[in-house]
Amino acid sequence: MLGPYEYVVWLLCTVLESAVVVCAYKKDALRRYILLNVYMAASVVFSIARYNILSHYGFTSKEYLYFYYYSDSLLTIVLYFALMSLYSHIFSDLKAERYIRIGTLILFSGTALFSYAVVQQSSSKLVTHFVVELSQNLYFVGLVLTYILWAAVMKMRETRTRLIQLVLSMGVYFSLFAANFALQNLYQSRGNFFEFLTPLFGCFLPLSWAYTFWHLPEDARIVPSRLAVVPR
Amino acid sequence: MMAGVIFVFSAAALLQFFISYCRSLIAASSKQVLSAEVKDVTGIQRIASGDDFKRVMQLLQLCPERREDRNSVQAIGAYFSLLNFVRSTVARLVPSMRAWTESERGQCAYFAAVALERRISFSRDMLAQQMDA
Numbered sequence: 001m002l003g004p005y006e007y008v009v010w011l012l013c014t015v016l017e018s019a020v021v022v023c024a025y026k027k028d029a030l031r032r033y034i035l036l037n038v039y040m041a042a043s044v045v046f047s048i049a050r051y052n053i054l055s056h057y058g059f060t061s062k063e064y065l066y067f068y069y070y071s072d073s074l075l076t077i078v079l080y081f082a083l084m085s086l087y088s089h090i091f092s093d094l095k096a097e098r099y100i101r102i103g104t105l106i107l108f109s110g111t112a113l114f115s116y117a118v119v120q121q122s123s124s125k126l127v128t129h130f131v132v133e134l135s136q137n138l139y140f141v142g143l144v145l146t147y148i149l150w151a152a153v154m155k156m157r158e159t160r161t162r163l164i165q166l167v168l169s170m171g172v173y174f175s176l177f178a179a180n181f182a183l184q185n186l187y188q189s190r191g192n193f194f195e196f197l198t199p200l201f202g203c204f205l206p207l208s209w210a211y212t213f214w215h216l217p218e219d220a221r222i223v224p225s226r227l228a229v230v231p232r
Numbered sequence: 233m234m235a236g237v238i239f240v241f242s243a244a245a246l247l248q249f250f251i252s253y254c255r256s257l258i259a260a261s262s263k264q265v266l267s268a269e270v271k272d273v274t275g276i277q278r279i280a281s282g283d284d285f286k287r288v289m290q291l292l293q294l295c296p297e298r299r300e301d302r303n304s305v306q307a308i309g310a311y312f313s314l315l316n317f318v319r320s321t322v323a324r325l326v327p328s329m330r331a332w333t334e335s336e337r338g339q340c341a342y343f344a345a346v347a348l349e350r351r352i353s354f355s356r357d358m359l360a361q362q363m364d365a
Contacts, residue, residue: 140238
């Protein structure tokens with residue numbers, strides 16, 4: 001059952017997700033970062049739909065459970081494509097959009113096949129298990145890809161502050177979730193504590209993106225070597 | 233075993249992304265020149281020292297809060313605590329780390345001074361609006 005804390009964080013997260021789209025629209029960044037905004041808009045729509053299903057059928061109902069996992073999987077797929085759109089921005093000077101698109105699809109298919117291979121032994125509810133597995137695996141692929149993207153940003157001396165902050169926020173978001181997931185598995189007896197943190201971490205990405213769109217103009221520039229953890 | 237490996241990798245990635253994210257916030261403010269009165273109040277002339285941070289944060293808390301910079305000030309506060317931890321542990325053994333943490337702590341103090349400048353001008357604007365009304 002959801003308590004007041006879960007409802008407040010849920011509402012906060014939905015408001016922040018709407019704020020991202022509004023900030024991007026106000027600052028003329030809606031079309032430039034279209035997939036990022038599609039992800040945030042889809043999150044808001046699914047959030048409202050989830051609330052409707054929850055209030056109609058209840059938290060423990062099959063309807064809510066199925067809708068939650070299927071919508072989560074769809075959102076993860078959109079987030080994966082949003083991340084790949086950041087690759088397109090970073091590599092736009094190299095005219096590599098086509099290769100990035102092909103690479104995105106190959107990697108996505110590979111992750112889907114791997115997820116299928118993991119769940120194929122379970123005879124019942126194959127599709128549901130596949131959806132959950134795919135969502136989890138895409139999160140880890142996302143973390144690795146963000147790390148590679150960050151290395152590319154540093155290597156190519158990318159200077160666009162807004163783009164850099166979008167990439168870094170994604171890195172913090174993915175690593176927060178991965179660390180939380182690993183800790184949940186390591187300390188299963190304290191699962192409640194980590195479950196308490198999960199929705200809070202979900203607020204980080206919309207919060208940082210809204211900040212980035214609102215505060216940083218598209219032409220803001222930064223010296224990338226200043227951001228390296230190891231001084232250059 | 234697998235969960236442990238994932239944790240080590242994700243914690244290392246988180247640390248790196250968090251540091252870089254905080255530095256990107258700081259870098260945006262480092263170009264801004266402080267006004268003479270903020271320099272007087274904070275005692276920061278050109279280069280800030282890490283020891284100024286606490287004092288500047290206290291001054292910052294005296295000013296009415298701006299919703300826009302609340303999260304970034306909190307993030308830099310967390311980054312400063314992380315730097316203090318590194319300074320009192322790893323940096324004792326590695327001298328180059330000590331110089332790096334000192335420079336970063338100074339940057340944090342400068343960021344706080346820039347936030348203070350913004351809050352002062354925000355308070356002035358509010359006061360002017362009230363006077364007009």
